[in-house]
Amino acid sequence: MRNIKLVRVTKDYTQLKVQMDTGISQSTLSKYESGDSLPTVDNLIILAKYYNTSLDFLMDLTDERKPYPPKRIQND
DSSP states (O other): OHHHHHHHHHTTOOHHHHHHHHOOOHHHHHHHHHTSSOOOHHHHHHHHHHHTOOHHHHTTSOSOOSOOOOOOOOOO
């Protein structure tokens, strides 16, 4: 999960700061960053919102950091 660590380091955040801000434990973040564990979908969503990026970027599927546009609410 190269990009999970890259985006954290680029923002000059420590794993402890991310833990305090997101509620994801430091040990879990460390496992994600080292590739020892895959993030849950819930944690990916939390991290993507926190870092203002896309799930695809966090999972190394794209080099594009920008998040997708938010879903438009439709009135039925």
